[in-house]
Structures are given as structure tokens and as C-alpha cells.
Amino acid sequence: MSAAGPQPPGRAAGRAPEQADTELNLCPLDDFVGFALRVAQDASFRAFAKTTDRADLKPGWFAAMMVIHNNPGLTQVDLSRSIARDKSSVTPLIQGLERRGLVERRPSRTDRRRMTLRLTAAGEAALQPLLAHAMEHDRKLDGIVGDQKAAFIALLKKVADEIA
Amino acid sequence: MSAAGPQPPGRAAGRAPEQADTELNLCPLDDFVGFALRVAQDASFRAFAKTTDRADLKPGWFAAMMVIHNNPGLTQVDLSRSIARDKSSVTPLIQGLERRGLVERRPSRTDRRRMTLRLTAAGEAALQPLLAHAMEHDRKLDGIVGDQKAAFIALLKKVADEIA
DNA sequence: TATTGTTATACTCTATAACTATA
DNA sequence: TATAGTTATAGAGTATAACAATA
Numbered sequence: 001m002s003a004a005g006p007q008p009p010g011r012a013a014g015r016a017p018e019q020a021d022t023e024l025n026l027c028p029l030d031d032f033v034g035f036a037l038r039v040a041q042d043a044s045f046r047a048f049a050k051t052t053d054r055a056d057l058k059p060g061w062f063a064a065m066m067v068i069h070n071n072p073g074l075t076q077v078d079l080s081r082s083i084a085r086d087k088s089s090v091t092p093l094i095q096g097l098e099r100r101g102l103v104e105r106r107p108s109r110t111d112r113r114r115m116t117l118r119l120t121a122a123g124e125a126a127l128q129p130l131l132a133h134a135m136e137h138d139r140k141l142d143g144i145v146g147d148q149k150a151a152f153i154a155l156l157k158k159v160a161d162e163i164a
Numbered sequence: 165m166s167a168a169g170p171q172p173p174g175r176a177a178g179r180a181p182e183q184a185d186t187e188l189n190l191c192p193l194d195d196f197v198g199f200a201l202r203v204a205q206d207a208s209f210r211a212f213a214k215t216t217d218r219a220d221l222k223p224g225w226f227a228a229m230m231v232i233h234n235n236p237g238l239t240q241v242d243l244s245r246s247i248a249r250d251k252s253s254v255t256p257l258i259q260g261l262e263r264r265g266l267v268e269r270r271p272s273r274t275d276r277r278r279m280t281l282r283l284t285a286a287g288e289a290a291l292q293p294l295l296a297h298a299m300e301h302d303r304k305l306d307g308i309v310g311d312q313k314a315a316f317i318a319l320l321k322k323v324a325d326e327i328a
Numbered sequence: 329t330a331t332t333g334t335t336a337t338a339c340t341c342t343a344t345a346a347c348t349a350t351a
Numbered sequence: 352t353a354t355a356g357t358t359a360t361a362g363a364g365t366a367t368a369a370c371a372a373t374a
Contacts, residue, residue: 031317032298032305033305033317033320034301034302034305036316036317036320036321037201037205037320038208039320039321039324040201040320040323040324041202041204042248043323044197044198044201044324045202047327047328058340075356076355077354077355084206085341085342085343086342086343086344087356088343088345088356088357088358089342089343090356091357092341108355111350111351111354111355112349112351112355113348113349113350113351113354113355113356114354115355134196134198134199137198138197138198140327141196141198141201142197144322144323144327145197145322145323148315148319149197151315152197152316153195153200155309155316156197156200156203157203157204159204159207159208159305159308160204160207161207163204163308164211224363240332241332249364249365249366250365251334252365252366252368253364255333255334275332275373276373276374277331277332277333277372277374278332278333278373279332
């Protein structure tokens with residue numbers, strides 16, 4: 001959450017008789033960027049996850065696989081930094097991907113502490129439908145944001161860069 | 165997540181020697197609205213939570229208290245709908261708030277299955293610093309989005325409404 | 329039959345701390 | 352001393368299913 005996170009009042013229904021029969025009122029939060037951000041992200045995530053949810057392909061894996069795909073040979077710590085998670089969170093993630101033959105770990109030849117990561121052929125193959133799904137999902141988002149897409153993304157990136 | 169979610173490559177550092185010494189490359193995701201949304205929300209959430217994190221004031225409570233504040237007398241199911249969580253997730257949430265004397269549960273007089281919720285005086289008092297903190301956080305966000313705030317929020321709301 | 333709220337239960341994601349092996 | 356990765360562990364947060372009470 002950013003300003004924490006109730007959902008859009010649009011879904012509110014079946015109010016108690018004790019309460020006025022209007023929609024849920026989120027007023028003071030309505031003009032909060034952080035709140036709108038949270039609600040939009042939550043909705044987008046759920047819409048995406050709903051269809052990705054193929055038992056063996058956890059949605060959280062997509063991000064990691066994408067980073068590895070684009071940065072073959074990176075280490076686990078590199079990955080942990082790029083997805084903003086602790087390295088101890090990366091270990092089970094990579095183990096799951098390795099167990100399924102999607103990621104290969106090779107010891108670094110120059111630093112024996114390090115393991116380098118790359119997708120296997122199976123990993124690359126498994127990434128394709130995920131990427132296709134993400135692109136389809138994003139086409140829907142494109143349809144929603146329309147011709148303001150570039151400015152919208154620019155603002156989102158600005159927020160990510162500067163709020164920290 | 166929407167397009168799932170690595171963080172901005174800006175933090176990437178300490179690359180393995182096996183890999184070119186450039187920043188992590190997230191290319192194919194860079195133009196994804198869903199991805200940018202996730203990264204921005206994650207950054208905003210962390211920045212917010214970092215300072216809200218006062219032992220007894222869990223960040224997740226803010227949303228619920230805000231909804232109750234704005235809709236006194238609502239039921240738990242109403243609340244669960246408005247924050248898009250299952251009613252079974254609301255039970256422990258409300259119990260925590262009630263145990264601390266922040267929320268009061270009253271049996272509905274017209275439907276004996278229902279409990280109506282309202283903030284206690286202590287709850288209203290506890291909400292103030294949270295709200296103040298959220299407003300301060302949002303002032304930072306305002307500074308980042310600048311004069312595009314209205315359009316930005318409008319787009320975020322549009323996404324939330326239409327992606328479902 | 330349907331709804332409200334609770335409970336039991338389990339799963340995911342994440343982090344902290346302590347450890348090892350290297351550097 | 353510092354870093355890479357693992358393990359043990361714990362804590363949020365959430366959901367599903369079954370249940371009792373009530374509608």
C-alpha cells in the first residue's frame with residue numbers, strides 16, 4: 001500500500017440498514033495519489049493473476065525469469081537487488097525454478113562464492129506464454145490509458161525513482 | 165502484480181564478472197503499464213510503510229479504519245467488499261482493532277447476524293496521525309507528479325475501474 | 329436456501345539472524 | 352572484515368471450507 005488500501009467503492013453493495021443507502025464513502029482518500037496507485041495496482045494484479053494462475057507457474061516467478069532472461073549470468077544477489085527482495089528470499093525462488101528445470105545455476109569461475117543464473121531452454125520456452133499473457137494484459141491496459149500511455153508510464157517511473 | 169514485478173534497475177550494482185558491466189536490463193517490460201504500476205506502487209508502499217511502522221499501528225489497519233471512519237455502522241461484509249478481501253480475512257483484522265479499543269462492534273438491531281462497526285473515540289484519535297502521515301506522504305507524491313496530478317489520478321482510477 | 333461472521337487450516341511471500349565458504 | 356548464498360525461523364496477509372446462527 002501507499003496510502004494503504006481499500007478498493008474502489010464501486011463494488012460496495014448490500015449495506016446494513018443502519019447506514020445510509022449510499023455507496024461506501026472513501027472521500028478523504030480520493031485525492032491521494034498513493035491510494036489511487038494502490039487501488040489500481042491491486043486491480044491490475046488481480047486481473048493478471050487470475051488468468052496466469054496455472055498451478056505450476058506462480059505469478060511471482062515471471063518477474064525473476066524476465067530479469068534472468070534479460071541478464072543471463074547475473075548472480076543471486078544481483079537478482080535480489082533488481083527485484084528489491086532480500087537474498088534469503090531469492091534462494092527458495094531460485095530453488096523452485098531450478099527444481100523445475102527452468103533456471104540453471106553455474107558457479108562463477110572468478111568468484112567461488114557466486115552462482116550465475118541463466119534460463120534453460122525449457123525456461124525460455126516457459127517464459128513465452130507468460131510474456132504473451134503479460135502483453136495481452138498490457139494491451140487491455142493500453143486500451144484504458146489510451147494516448148496518454150507515454151506520459152502515464154513516465155509519471156509512474158518518476159514516482160518509483162523519487163519516492164524512495 | 166500486474167505484469168509482475170522487478171524493481172527499477174537503478175539499484176542494480178555489483179554485477180558478476182560473467183556479465184557485461186551495465187545496469188540490469190529490463191527492456192521488454194519497460195513499456196508495460198502494468199509493470200510500471202507495480203514498481204511505482206511497491207516503491208510508494210515501502211516509503212509509506214517505513215515510517216508508519218510503529219509497532220502497534222500496522223499499516224494494513226489504516227485502510228480499514230479509514231473506511232469505518234467514513235462509513236460508520238457498516239458491517240464486516242461491507243468492509244470486506246470495500247477492501248476487496250474475504251470476510252474471513254476481516255475477522256482477525258477487526259479483532260485486532262477491537263482488542264486495542266479502536267473499533268466498536270455493535271449487533272445490528274434489524275438483523276441479528278450482523279455486527280455494525282464504528283471507530284471509538286480512541287480509534288478516531290489513532291486515525292489522525294495515520295492520516296497525517298498519509299497526507300505527508302502524499303505531499304511528496306504531489307511534488308513528484310506536479311501539475312499532472314488530476315490527470316494521473318483520473319487514469320489510475322480508470323485502470324482500477326476498467327481492468328477488472 | 330442464502331447470508332453473516334467465526335474458526336480451523338494452510339499457503340505464499342517476505343524478512344532477520346546466524347551460519348559457511350569464500351574474498 | 353566484507354560478501355555470496357543457505358538455512359532456520361517467524362510473521363504478515365490472505366484464502367478455502369465448514370460451521371452455527373439467523374434471514
